Amino acid sequence: MPAEASIGPDPACCHAQVIKSGGASGGNAAKERFLYNKLIALYSRSPLTTPDAVRLFHHLPFVPNAASWTAAISALCSDPPAAAKLFLSMLRRHYLPTQSTISSLLKILSFSPSYISLGLQLHSLSLKLSLSVLPFSGSALIGFYSKNFLSSDALEAFHEIYEPDDVCFAAAIVGLAQNKRPADVFSLFRDMRRGGISSTMYSVSGAVRAAADTAALEQTRAIHAHAVVAGIEPNSVVGTALVDAYGKAGLVSDAHREFDELLFASRANLVTWNAVLSAYAQHGDAETIKQLFDEMLARKLKPDEYTFLSILTACSNAGSVDDTRNWLNAMSPLYGIQPGLEHYTCIVGSMARAGRLEEAERFAATMPFEPDAAVWRTLLSGCMVHGNADIGRSAAGHLLELDPQDDSAYVMLSKIYSSLGRKDEMAKQWTTMRDLGVKKEGGRSWVEVMGSVHMFIAGDRQHEWSPEIYAKVSELEAAVRKLGYVEKGGEGVWHHSERLAVAFVLLRSTTAVCGKSLRVMKNLRICSHCHEFFKYVSRVVKRGILVRDVNRYHWFQQDGSCSCKDCW
Numbered sequence: 001m002p003a004e005a006s007i008g009p010d011p012a013c014c015h016a017q018v019i020k021s022g023g024a025s026g027g028n029a030a031k032e033r034f035l036y037n038k039l040i041a042l043y044s045r046s047p048l049t050t051p052d053a054v055r056l057f058h059h060l061p062f063v064p065n066a067a068s069w070t071a072a073i074s075a076l077c078s079d080p081p082a083a084a085k086l087f088l089s090m091l092r093r094h095y096l097p098t099q100s101t102i103s104s105l106l107k108i109l110s111f112s113p114s115y116i117s118l119g120l121q122l123h124s125l126s127l128k129l130s131l132s133v134l135p136f137s138g139s140a141l142i143g144f145y146s147k148n149f150l151s152s153d154a155l156e157a158f159h160e161i162y163e164p165d166d167v168c169f170a171a172a173i174v175g176l177a178q179n180k181r182p183a184d185v186f187s188l189f190r191d192m193r194r195g196g197i198s199s200t201m202y203s204v205s206g207a208v209r210a211a212a213d214t215a216a217l218e219q220t221r222a223i224h225a226h227a228v229v230a231g232i233e234p235n236s237v238v239g240t241a242l243v244d245a246y247g248k249a250g251l252v253s254d255a256h257r258e259f260d261e262l263l264f265a266s267r268a269n270l271v272t273w274n275a276v277l278s279a280y281a282q283h284g285d286a287e288t289i290k291q292l293f294d295e296m297l298a299r300k301l302k303p304d305e306y307t308f309l310s311i312l313t314a315c316s317n318a319g320s321v322d323d324t325r326n327w328l329n330a331m332s333p334l335y336g337i338q339p340g341l342e343h344y345t346c347i348v349g350s351m352a353r354a355g356r357l358e359e360a361e362r363f364a365a366t367m368p369f370e371p372d373a374a375v376w377r378t379l380l381s382g383c384m385v386h387g388n389a390d391i392g393r394s395a396a397g398h399l400l401e402l403d404p405q406d407d408s409a410y411v412m413l414s415k416i417y418s419s420l421g422r423k424d425e426m427a428k429q430w431t432t433m434r435d436l437g438v439k440k441e442g443g444r445s446w447v448e449v450m451g452s453v454h455m456f457i458a459g460d461r462q463h464e465w466s467p468e469i470y471a472k473v474s475e476l477e478a479a480v481r482k483l484g485y486v487e488k489g490g491e492g493v494w495h496h497s498e499r500l501a502v503a504f505v506l507l508r509s510t511t512a513v514c515g516k517s518l519r520v521m522k523n524l525r526i527c528s529h530c531h532e533f534f535k536y537v538s539r540v541v542k543r544g545i546l547v548r549d550v551n552r553y554h555w556f557q558q559d560g561s562c563s564c565k566d567c568w
Contacts, residue, residue, distance in 0.1 A: 011042040011049055015056070029062065036060055037067045044075030066098050074104040080115055083108045102126050103140035110147040119144050123157070133162045139171040146175025155184060166198045174206035177213070185210035186219060199230045205241040212245035215521045215548055218451045220245040236267040240275050247279025250519060250546045250553050255279040270301055277310035282553050283563055284317030305337055312346035317552050317564070319353040341369040348375055352382025357391045373402050377409075381525065381551075384412045384419075392416045407433065407440045445497035446521040449508045456500040465504060470495070472503035480536035493529045498522050498547060502534070506541060517544035517555075525549050535560045 018035050036056070043053035057064065057072035064072075069090045076083035087105050090097065097105075106122060109115040123141055126132040132141060138161040145154035158164065158172040169192040176184045189207045192199070204227045211219040224242055227233035233242070239262040246255035259276040262268040273296050280288045289311055296303065308331050315324040324347055331337045344367045351360035360379050364371045376399040383392030396409040414429035433440070443458045456463065463469060473495065477487070487493070501520045509518075518541075526549040538545045538556040545556040555563035 011039060011045075011052070014042060015039055033062060033065060033068070036062070037065075037071050040068065040071040040075060044071070044077075047078065050075055050078070064095075066095055066101060069095055070098065070101040070104055073101065073108070077108050080108050080112060084115075084118055096129065097125070097131070099131055099134055099136040102131055102137040106137075106140040106144040110144045113148050116148055116150075119148070132157065132160050135161060135163070135165045135168050138164070139168050142168065142171040142175055146171070146178060149179055151176055151179035151181050151184075154179070158188075164197075166192075166200050166203065169197055170200050170202035170206065173203045174209075177206040177209040180213060182210035182214045182216070189223070193226070199226065199232060201232055201235050201237045204230075204232050205237045208238065208241035208245050212241065212248045214446065214448075214453060215249045215519070216448050216453060217246075217249040217251065217519065218448055220249060222451070234261050234265050234267060236262060236269055236272065239267060240269070240272040243272060243275040243279065247275065247282070248548070250283075250548055250555070252279050252283060252285070270304060270307070273301060274304070274306045274310060277307060278313075281310040281313040281317065282548075283555070284314055284552065284565075286311070286314040286318050286320060286323060289314045303335055303337070305340060305343070308335075308337060308339075309342055309346070312343055316346040316349040316353070319350060319565075321347075321350045321354050321356060324350040341372060341375075344369060345372075345375050345378060349378045349382075352379050353385070355382070355386045357382055357386060357388050361391050361394065371398065373399055373406065376402070377412075380409065380412045384416050385528075387416060387419050389413075389416050389420060389422070389425075404436070405438050407438050410438060411440055441524065443497045444523045445501040447501045447505050447519065449505060454501070454504060456497045456504070458497045458500075459495045460497075460500070463500075463504070465507065468507055469500050469503045472507055473499050476503065476506075476537055476540065479540045480533065483536050483539060485533065485536040487533075488529060493527060496527065496530050498526060498530050499533065502537065502545065517546050519546045520548070522547060522549045525551055526554060531562065531566075535562060 018039065040053045040057055043049045043056060053075040054072060057068060057075075060068060069086070073083050073086050073090075076086060083105060087097070087101070090101070102122060102125075106119060109119050109122075123132060126137055126141070131137045138157060141157040142154045145151070145157055154172065154175045158168060161168050164172075169188060173185050173188050173192075176188065185207055189203065192203060204223060207223045208220060210216075211223060220242070224233065227235075227238050227242075232238055239258055242258045243255045243262070246252075246258060255276055256279075259268065259272060262272055273292070277289055277292055280292070293303070293307070293311060296307075308327065311327050312324055315327060328339055328343055328347055331339050331343070344363075347367075348360050348364050351357070351363060357379070360382065364375050364379060376395045380392055380395040380399060383389070383395060392413055396413045399406050399409040410429045410433045414426045417423070417426035417429065432438075445456050447454055447456075454463070460466075461470075476499075477494065481487075498520050502518055505518045505520075526547055531554065534545050534547065534554075534556045538558050539560050542558055544558060545554075547554040547556070552564060557563075
């Protein structure tokens with residue numbers, strides 16, 4: 001058997017064949033180096049044979065070249081200190097690294113923030129060697145900075161590359177999407193298309209992810225259309241991202257339609273199923289989730305912890321304590337999945353929403369995990385809805401033990417006191433916040449109009465359309481009063497960010513442009529006053545209003561009802 005044909009899946013057999021054949025028949029040194037370097041890579045594919053890869057490198061029958069060093073460094077992917085040490089040995093022996101060497105080491109160092117300093121030194125070296133301007137090593141730098149949450153440095157590394165290719169654009173788009181910089185993602189995606197650079201499933205899925213994080217429906221649809229034209233979709237990676245994006249935009253029917261296309265093409269994997277389950281979970285549609293779960297089992301797919309998190313979230317959002325508890329109790333004995341803290345948090349949430357606050361407090365104190373901030377915040381939110389100051393004070397205390405600067409503890413507790421007419425205690429919470437330097441997170445809402453995202457802050461008058469927006473809010477308030485709405489929140493809630501956002505959409509859009517429903521995103525929980533207000537507004541404007549707050553979706557129908565059934 002010729003030596004070059006022997007490179008196969010079994011490194012030991014391949015190694016034996018290379019030795020038997022004399023390494024390089026006919027004295028071909030280049031062939032010999034190629035075969036041995038490939039053997040190092042072959043040994044490094046399994047953790048069990050990685051030591052053999054390093055051993056072979058140290059006993060090569062020739063002087064290692066740059067490819068040999070790169071293969072050996074790559075073999076140490078699970079041991080960053082050893083990989084860095086070997087790289088230093090390479091430099092001491094006056095071997096210059098190549099793009100592959102720099103890229104391999106950067107990928108190894110990307111898995112731990114403790115190696116940022118060494119990564120910066122690698123960047124400096126690559127600048128001196130003019131490697132950072134080349135696509136391969138430049139893409140590795142982008143990935144390194146992105147994984148360490150240094151998104152500005154990742155973007156700068158991208159701009160250093162002389163002629164970025166599709167891999168460079170994909171690395172930058174995915175990295176920026178992971179770091180929650182959607183505006184930069186959309187800008188790069190447009191630059192890529194204008195420059196005639198081919199889209200890949202990675203660049204498209206990264207752009208879709210950015211659109212999902214901002215619930216930018218128009219952006220999602222535009223990227224989806226591009227993926228179809230470019231022949232990338234249907235694709236399991238892009239398709240799953242689209243399922244997630246449409247779900248986060250509140251269009252569950254569109255998410256399910258994309259899911260069905262992937263299912264029909266046999267490209268729906270467990271991640272895809274979890275994406276569509278998550279879409280329904282945010283709406284509290286436990287019935288549809290149960291149907292999907294049964295279908296998933298019928299197709300022999302094994303659920304994971306994310307599957308059950310969606311199921312439990314749906315039951316919790318629906319306020320169904322018994323169903324939530326039953327699903328949690330079934331996870332381990334029936335499906336072999338051990339529940340985590342986030343699963344138990346759903347139980348607390350369901351009890352809190354159902355008003356079973358004492359039971360929720362006992363459950364939080366006795367569950368097999370130490371409650372985190374999310375658990376106590378969930379309980380405190382339930383106390384705010386049901387006006388329970390005693391348990392609310394206890395939950396707030398636990399929350400502040402974990403983080404004394406957590407503004408939500410003070411704000412929600414003050415709202416509880418306010419609803420009970422205990423003004424002095426309410427004022428005390430605000431005074432304590434001020435004395436401790438705790439600042440309340442401002443309410444912000446986003447809307448998308450004709451492809452542009454507009455943000456509003458409560459009481460803000462900086463927007464160029466502010467006079468018209470405030471006039472529209474006043475107009476809406478006058479109209480809903482005629483239908484019987486009574487504002488109980490005082491003047492402070494009149495100009496909450498979500499009201500400004502809805503007023504702006506009504507000014508700038510028509511049903512032909514935005515569709516039948518208005519869509520608003522909010523960074524905090526929608527207050528009870530605005531929740532009630534939108535029930536009436538949807539009747540006045542004869543359009544549905546979809547509000548995605550920090551907890552779930554609220555779909556206000558034209559008949560004045562909300563999909564959450566006043567349980568959030």
